[in-house]
Amino acid sequence: MRVDLFDFALPQENIALRPAVPRDSARLLNASSSGHLSDHLVTDLPQLLSPKDILVFNDTKVIPAQLEGRRGEAKIGATLHKRVDLRRWQAFVRNAKRLKIDDVVEFGDGVSARAEEKFDDGSFLLHFLGSEPVEVLLGRAGTMPLPPYIASKRDIDARDVEDYQTMFAREKGAVAAPTAALHFTDRLIAALTEAGIGQETLTLHVGAGTFLPVKVDETDDHKMHSEWGRIEPEVADRLNRARQNGGRVIAVGTTSLRLLESATGEDGIIQPFEGDTDIFITPGYKFRAIDGLMTNFHLPKSTLFMLVSALMGLDTMQAAYAHAIAGGYRFYSYGDSSLLLP
Incomplete structure (x- = not known):
């Protein structure tokens, strides 16, 4: 596909330079593949999901890279x-x-x-x-490796040491945060647990390649950088059982999604995983492991906007992003979030 199909105009004022305070007060756009859009807050997440659903977080920790x-x-x-x-x-x-x-x-x-x-x-x-x-x-x-679209507009400071780390950060090795998980707090996790929504973690050490622009005209010509990840056997077992019992696997962030898809065969069974992945997901890809995705809003012509377009359809995502821009949603790493349920 042509890369310019994934382009859109984003006003500078929609780019977030600081996260919402508190973290779970960020806005959340709920989108379905039918085209339905609804505006919420991240604190509404327990009401938007169902009992037996499982959220999968990335527990990587950003290093001063x-x-x-x-x-x-x-x-x-x-x-x-x-x-x-x-x-x-x-x-x-x-x-x-x-x-x-x-x-x-x-x-x-x-x-x-x-x-x-x-x-x-x-x-x-x-x-x-x-x-x-x-x-x-x-x-x-x-120092903390903030994305160029933040670092070029202000100095990195002491607040970023905490702001650019998720509450799940355990395994040192990332040079970029799995930013969808930045919205989670202890009180939100407690509310999700009370609602019967489970949580699991995996590890994908996000590389700086996530910030690189796509410089080719056709998606087939783009080379993804590899990143190291791990899914423990017991985590894979619990996720498979959840799906077999009618629950949905909801990836929190494109990093969790990419690793889950890398670990899953055509039979839809999530396998334990340890190693590198350079999976590149574009429209036409058949998802095997996940049933939904929570993710922030991504850059024009980026591999991540291609990924969400593969999940939801390009037309749906173009409409969702137009809605978000017009509604004043805040974009990128420190911005608001979306819940995508095909």
Whole structure:
């Protein structure tokens, strides 16, 4: 399909630079594949779902993966993307033309890394020097990797350290938050539990590739970056039993959805999973694992807008986004949310 089919105009004033306070006070657009749209708050979620439904959250934890440094006089920025081993990370590099293989970048506070390899997509393999764990080094020199559409408009500050982390964050490794889950609070989880709606977690370490624009004209020509994920056997078993008993599996965020779909065969059975996935979902894809999705509003021509269009239909999503824009919904990572039920 042509990528420009997934384009739309978004006014700058619809882009959220801070999250709603409290988190669960954000707006929620409920959409069905029949085209019906209704406006709610995230706190209405227990009334919009049914007993036996299960929400699936991503428990990845965002690390301070944004680094600013120098190679000699040249300023070099690095956004870590994917861990390769204990000391090596694949990273997208700003001012990459000034970086060559074997160059060492000094990030300050005793943190440095050698460029060991350059990949076809322009990213580098960075080897962090010294003996301290990389997590310790990032804690000293790194900052929260806010999306470019936020970081370009204001400075990253102490509030973001908490704001850009979900209540489920446990497993360190993401360089972007699974933002649909940012809306959840203890009181909302309690209300969902009281309503008979279950919760499960999996892990997908979201990479910086989620922010990259699609630069090709046809979706078939786009190459997705891989991300590491895990679904525990007992989680897969409980999700399969829930569906067999008439419940629905509702992914909270496109990251949870992508991992669930990666782990599910044509028989619709969710399998335990541990490894990389580069699944790219576009219209025409047959969903196997999920029965609905809660997700924030995505960028024009992005792989994530393609994903929601595959789930609901392009016409439905174009109408939903037009409704959201006209109604003043707040878009992107810190914005409002949607509940998509095919």
